[in-house]
Every structure is written in structure tokens, then in C-alpha cells.
Amino acid sequence: MSLKTAIRETYDGFKSLITGMRITAREAAKPTITVQYPHETLPMPDRFRGHVKLILDPATGQAKCNACGLCVRACPSNSLEVDGAKREGEKRKSVSKYELDFTTCSLCGCCVEACPSDAIEYSKEYNVVSRDRDDFAKMDIYKRLQAESEEWKKTHPTPPAPPAEAAPAATPTPATPVAATSSPAAAPVVAPAATPAKPATSAPVPAPAAASPAAPEQKPT
Amino acid sequence: MIAEKGLITSGHASDGTHETFTLNLGPQHPAAHGVLRVLMTMDGEWIQRAEPIIGYIHRMHEKMGENRSWAKFLPNTSRIDYLSAMNYTHAYVGAVERALKIEVPERAEYARVITSELNRISSHMVWWGALLLDLGGFTPILYAFDDREKILDLLEGLCGARLTYCYYRFGGLYNDVDDAFLKGTRDFVAHMKPRLTMYRELVTDNIILRKRLTDIGPISADMCRRYGATGPVIRGAGVAYDVRTVEPYSVYPKLKFKIPTYPQADSMARYLVRMDEMEQSLSIIEQALDLIPAGPFMAPKVPRVIKPPAGDYCYAVEAARGRFMVRIVSDGKEIPYRVKLRAPSFSNLSLYEEASKGMILPDALAMMGSLDLVIPDIDR
């Protein structure tokens, strides 16, 4: 290596170092790009795949799901457990138990795709936390629906309600930017529900399974 | 420079009189991305033998494939190489489509190309950041993640997941590409071009990086062939082997792109190949955005229950790390008889023992970084 190339290389090398420092200085002058997570959160996109949830039929205030079990069969990791029962005065079966094993769920979305009656969708909840494993191993989706159903009943005192009036209650609105609150003792703690119209659903109470109305032939999980 | 290094290296490693010791690098080590263990026999800082030991996160995806239906295996394909999940799903979906002789609508194919290439860029960004982290540069990974976040946001808006997309379906897509995605992708391409210039000025031209990668870890074309190393590793050895052109799939034949190759066969060549590939991917995305037709996103006649006719079918794609091939063997039933996943990182790592012989420890780690390993891909 001749002296000339050595000097050339040293000069080019030194220049590249200065260029690098200029770039980092330029970047340092720009505003920060991070989201201060617990203090601020981002809205979830419309197609966000959270855990599965049952859809409330705006006409009846009950689940649309008729416990056909196709989602159970579509699930690659056998995370779902669904049971149905016939209610009085109804011809078809309706769901009486909908349990998700969130510890094995891979959020692939096969269940939602498989549903023939569009009775399940993805929730926008993503920061689901709990201290109790059972809150995930036996995540009671039906319980959440019942809570929604109670809300629905409050706004619809006299069933059957006209569908037009009930529509807004169930239309999934885009998720709004929400602050991740520390819902005190309730577990699983979830971010406030995507639909602002239903504040009470944000923290479902981990009630015993007996609260579900009719599930005499529940299989052991 | 190379003779100099060679002199130091051979002078020590070939001399049998030196006392050696065993250095156990991993399975938890900052330079091993994930749980990779390398058992090194060292002579001072010189490596006499480095044996990668793998299997720490082996999940037996291939067995999982044999006890669930064809469609239920789809989510698994995103979890092999979590950094280029789209490409991997593409290979599996392609194999089943090949068996079922499903004609995928053009819109879906273009959408697959766009998402696959986006995924390739995001994967290369992680590699770029991680390599620089291996070399002791901390800042680039955060710049890369800033830009990568934009890709993840786009893909999340499209299919609802950020990493394990599971977006392709037999015969099409999980849902249609919307205008917001197409526009967002256009914006991203425009945003990314000056950023790549910045990457080059900050890192690629940097004298320290050049000194650390040039002439380090030569992997010749013949060695790639004997070990089955593909992707940027073989292209960095000057061979223009790219599944997208050698075994054209999807709509790649309709798109114009260059296969970047560098003949030096060293770590810098592999580095430059990936940097150029990002540019090429941007150009592919731009073309695909212009060409994407309107129309259905699912093939009209996809059977509800997938039962491919008996036989074996292969489908290879160019994933971010090289050739990923799925070989499915069907016996005509609802459940695969055998799913073989040919992972590129597996072959790319298998040459490490030969290639790292006589290297100094930091160089060996720089070379490992230039191989772009994803450990779940190796272990499957």
C-alpha cells in the first residue's frame, strides 16, 4: 500500500466518521417518535385481531351464536369450548357457554372465518392482564356477552325493541385512543372497551361459572 | 489486508503446540440471536473449531402438520421464521394450491407479492439493526425499527396482526387489500428511499464497518452449493441464485427487478446484497402497486374441505434468508401425510463450522451476523 493510498484511505475514513456524526446529530434534532405506552396508547386498526368475542344481536339483545361448533372445529389449537342450549320458546339452540383458552390461542382468526352466521368477531382488547391463570385458561367470552346484554336491556326496557333504534348499540365503532387504565381489582384488566357507549363492559367481573343461566351438561375442561 | 489477517490466523491455529480451551458461547449470549449455542475450541482468541449446537427451541412443526387439517397448519407457517412470515405462508399455501390445481386470482397474487416484499424489507431491517448491534453500534437498530414500524402498521391494518400474519389462504387472501393499505404502501415507498440513503451514509460507508466486514468470513460459491446455502449468502458469493427468477412463482415474472450479487464472497458482500435487495424490493412494490388489478381476492372454487390428491408437491419461495421450500405429501385425506419444511437458516448455519475455522472471535461473530440467522427457523 503506497503512502498516497494510505493517506487517501485515512482521509476517506475520517470523512465517513464525520458524515456519520452529522447524521446522528441531525436525527437528534428531530422530535421523538416513541409512544409513551402506559400514558398514551395508539388506536387499534379496524382489522385488528384480538381475542374472539361474541356479537350481540341488536334485535334481541342475545348472542347471535347458535353454538353450531364450526369455530371449535376450525381452531388449530383446540382453544375453544362451546356449548348451547335451547331456550324456552325458541326453536334453535343458542349459546350457553363460550370459553376460550387464551393461553393456547394464537390469534390466527380461523374461528371468525369459519363462522357461518357472523356471530363472532375480534375484540380490540390487547392489553389483557391478570394475576390468575384461570382468567386466561378459561376466558369466559359468554360472560362478557352477558354483561353487554345487561347493558342492552337497560337501554331497551321493552323487548322486542325496534331494530333501527338498537342498531347503534352494537355497531362496532372504530377503536378510540384510550388510556390504559388500571382497573382496580377486576381481572382480567382490559383496556376500556372500544365502544364508548358501554362503559360497564370494560372490566368484566370474574364471576363463578354458575352465573351462566343454563349449562347442565358442561364438559369438564 | 487479507494476507495480513491470514498470516496472523494461520500462524496460530495450525501450530499444535498451543494450549486450547473450550468457550461455550450461548445458549444465552448477547450475540447469539435467540437460543443458539456454539461450542468453540479456542486458541487464545482464535477459533480452532466452532460447532453450533441447536435444538433449544425445537417445536416439531413438521409433526404438528401431521395431526391437523391442511388449513389448520396455516398459522404454524407464520411461526417458523417470524421475521418473514408472509413468505413462509406463501410457500405452504402455494404447495397446497399446486396440489389442488387452484388458480389464484391476479389481484391476490399481486397483493401477495406486495406483502411478501414488504415483509422482506422489514426482515432485512431487523437483520441490519441486529448485525450492527453485534458489531457494537447501537443506534442503527432503532432507526431501522422506526421504519420497520411503518411496515408493521401497514400490515396490521391489512390483516390485523403485526408479526404472525397468517394472511394468505388457499386460493387467495384472508381479506382484500384496501385502498388505505395501497396508499399507505405508496407513501412508505416514498418515505423509505431517502432513508436507505441515510442508512448508507451512516453505516455502509462507515470506515469502521467496512474494516469489520471486508474480507471477513469468506464463503465461496462452491461452499454455498455444497452446504445448500441460499439467499443473500450465495448471492454474496457472486451467484445470481434467486428462487424468484430460477423457479418463478406468483407474478414475479411480470415484474422487473435485478438480483444483486457481489463476487467478493465476504461478509461485506452479504451485507451489500441485503442493502441492495431492500431497494429492489421497493421497486417491486412500486411496480406491483401500479399493476394490481381490480377483481376478486379469492379463487372461485376452493373446496371447503381441503383434500389434495395423493402425491408429493414442492413449492419454494425466496424468503428473506434464502430458499424456503415446503414439501407436502398427501395421501388424499384431510390431514397431511407429511409436511417437510426446508428452512434456509438451517443450511446457512451448517457451513459455520467450516467457515469459522481459524477466525478470531469478533470476526466469527460478525460473520454469524452476516448470515442473518433466525433460530426458530433453524430449529423449526
Next chain:
Amino acid sequence: MIDFLNLEPVRILLYLVAICAFVGANAAYLVLAERKGAGRIQRRPGPNEAGPAGILQPLADGIKLLAKQVMVPPGTDALLFRAAPLMVMAPPLMCLATIPFGDSIVAVNLNIGLLFVFSFGSINVMALMLGGWASRNKYAIISAARVVSQSVAYEIPMLLVVITMLMVTGTLDLSEVVKQQAGWFWHWNLFKVWVNPLMPVTFVIFFTCMLAETNRAPFDMAEAESELVAGAFTEYGGMGFGVFFMAEYANIVVGCCLATILFLGGWQSPIGALSGGLWGPVWFLGKMYALIFTVIWIRWTFPRTQFYSLLNLSWKILIPVSLGTLLLTGAMMKLMPFVFPSLH
């Protein structure tokens, strides 16, 4: 009362306490500055949870480190293992005693200050070597070996530069060196190109050597975390590690103080005026922290050098060039003796 304060032992004691406090506060807040600076460069806020804008973060870190058990791995030389953190902390404290922060703010104004600083600065490597060796860890011992060869390689150009400066200034007394640079900033040694046209190059060499001597990126071979986990500090936890960490920053402070004194006019004002009294420490600390900021800036911009490039840089570039500047300065002294204050 005044007499009491003027007693030499009391004065020394007060300075000792002040220096310890200065080193402690610097180490604590330079860590924060480092993290904040890294955050800025990487476009994130850095630590911002402990206290307003994260200013209590060093306190939290300190409490965490203090509360941790000091582990001595089995089979190590326990005495040396424990002694290494003490040995690494002592030299920078000693060095700071001779650094003039202002016109009269100096603990001990030695007339051989420069010699004193460099002799103690060289001990530093012993501590790292012992720490690495006593850890009984393969990574640590590789690191210890690296540290020694790196330190030896960079001591030479650094001392050659210092000899050059000695020829220019003609004194080992640090206060005297500063006094020679009074006036506008072109009186600083850095800009005295009529004394030696290669003076800025000399400064760059000094700065590079300082980075290497203090094991800072891009020369942080001792703690090459992607290769050697944490190098010589791998087995240290709790405050043992904390002391190594503090010593690193204390060394940077000493190095930047020296660079300030030798090249940037110490406590002299750059504009000729505003140099008396309390302005001295202000200018001094301003220059010093600007240098420290550059050190941080460099760390978060570049990748780490390869070990033999590091040695090549020293033996093939820095040593010849610094020898060149030494010879050039000698020649200039013969040719133009009137510009050298040491010859007056």
C-alpha cells in the same frame, strides 16, 4: 475560623470530599446524560419516569446497585476480586486532585502535575486486568488480555503527544499550562498552528487515545458486550459493577479535563474577557462537558472497531503521526524559537 480553613490538612480534606462528591455526582449524572443523549440520538426520550424528566434515575440506579448482594464466584481469588473495583476507582480520584478547575481552585498544585496524572492514569489498566483475571471467567480473561494490549498500544501515542505539548509549554505544571493560553481562543494550544502546523491533528490523536484508554466506544474492547458478554466485568454485580462503571466515567472526566487544559485553554475564557473569579470554573466545565458530550455522541454513532484494526490504528497511524508531530515541533523550536513560551 479563617485560619482553620487555611490549615493545609483541612483544606486537603475539604478538597478530597469535594472531589469525591464531584466524581460521584459526575458518574451518576453522566450515566443519565449518556442515556438521555442516546435517547435523543435514537429519537426517544430516554429515562423519564423517575422524577421530573427522569432526573432521579441515578438515585434509583444507585439504590438498586447498593441493595444488591456482592457475589464472589466460587474458585476466584477473592481478595483480588474485591480489590479490583477499589483499584480502578483510586487513580482517577488521585488525578483529579491536581486538575486546576479555576484560577485558584486546585487541591494540590503540583509542579509535576502532568507527570503525576499520567503515572496514575497508567495504573488503571492494572485494575481491569486484575478484575478480569480474578473473575475466573473465560470471557473476562480474554477481555483482560485485550485491555492490557490496548492500553499499552495507546499509551505510546498519547505520551508522544504529551511530550509534544511539553515541548510547546515547557512545563509540567498544569496551572502554568493554562496560564500560557490566556487571551482569545486563538491563544489556545489547539489553534497554535504557528507553533506546530499539525496541532489540530495532535488534538485528534490525543482525543482518540483518550477514548481508547478509557475503553469508550468505538474502542470498548474491554466490555465488548456482543462478543464477551460484559468483558472484565462479567462476574461483577451490584456495587462492584457500579464502581467499575463510575470509574469509567471518572476516567472520562479526567481525560476530558486534560484535553481541556492541554488544548482548549483550561479555565481561560475564549473571548479574552470574563475570565476572572467564578468565570474560570464555568469556562472549564463548559469545555469539559462539551468534550464529554462528544464522547457520548461518538459512542452512539459508530460500531465497535475490530481488535486488530484498533492495534493497527495505534501502531500504524497514530504512533507514526504523533512521532511526526514531535519531530516537527522539535524542528520548529530550532527554526522559530521566538514563538515558544518555554524558551523565553
Next chain:
Amino acid sequence: MNPTLEQLTAQFAALVAERASVSLPVVGGALCPDGTASSVESGRRSGFTPDTSGVNPDLPKPSPVQSVAHALKGYDLNATVAPDQVVAAAQLLDRAGFGLDAVTGVDWMAQNEMEVVYDYFHPTASLRVVVRTRVPRATPELPTISPVFPGANWHERETHDFFGIRFSGHPNMKPFLLPEDADFHPLRKDYAP
């Protein structure tokens, strides 16, 4: 410079013809070494229906060496050789400039056989070659090709882990992906976790 499909087909035909005396019936491109069972019978036994979909119709009948339409199968040449010919096949492909893609197995439990599949790719020619062989399930053993293709070292170890197929002459037949004390072979069809 690049090999053509015709050349390779001829070379493989010659290779297979060496064993013309033990020429065996073929099922769906795969060999049935017991020789007694007709292809239809063995197909029925395993529930495996012969597949000739990808076979080039120009060729008269399914033979151990078939050229296959890439668009249908994903490979161009499908060659079935005897177990002790895999090294010769590997050498043949090595001379032609092929690279080793993968080695894997398939457990045909109903036929009481193990199939070992070697995938080869060519770095410059658009050619993919699949070499297959079958070994009895009770004593699955065949020679290693790792001296020819060092990359086979890991693939064969993996195949040994998953199927229990032994590769004689392999330099390092230690457990690989499975735990060191694993005494099971998970991809065998009779393995139940």
C-alpha cells in the same frame, strides 16, 4: 455449462439400469422394493392412491426416472434409486454442479418402509432434482452422502432424529434437534406423544 434435463435423465437412467436385475415396480414415482405387491395392491393397502398427475405424458410409463412438469410438482426430475446408490447419485449431481437442498424422510408405515428423499437444486440452471430411495422400516440404514455434500451432515442427523434412519459412515450421528436423551423418533407414524 449448465446440465440439461435430458442429460440428467439419461445419466440417472444409466445409474438405475445398473440394478436392472432388481428393477422394482413403481408407485406414484416411489419405489416398492418388496417387489411382490403390485402397485395397485400396495396402494390399496396404505390408502395411498397412485398419482401420475405430474408425470410427463411423453414418457411411456412410470419408471424410476421421470421428468416431471415443474408447474405441477415443483421439481423437474424424480429419480428413484436403490439405497446403496444414493452416494453414486449424489456424486453424479455433484459433478453436474448441483447443491444439496434437503434430506428428509417419509414413513410409509402401511408398506413397512421408510422413504428417504434428497432434494437438489442447481445454482444457475432452473433445475430441481429429487432422488428417493426406500429402506425397510425395521432396519432403516443407508450410506451417508456427507462426504460428497458436507451440508448433508446436519440434514442426515435431523432425519436420524425424526425417523431413526441410520446413515452409516456419518461422522457425527449424535442427537441433534431432540434432547440428548430422547429415545423416540417423532415423525414415525407409530409415535404417539
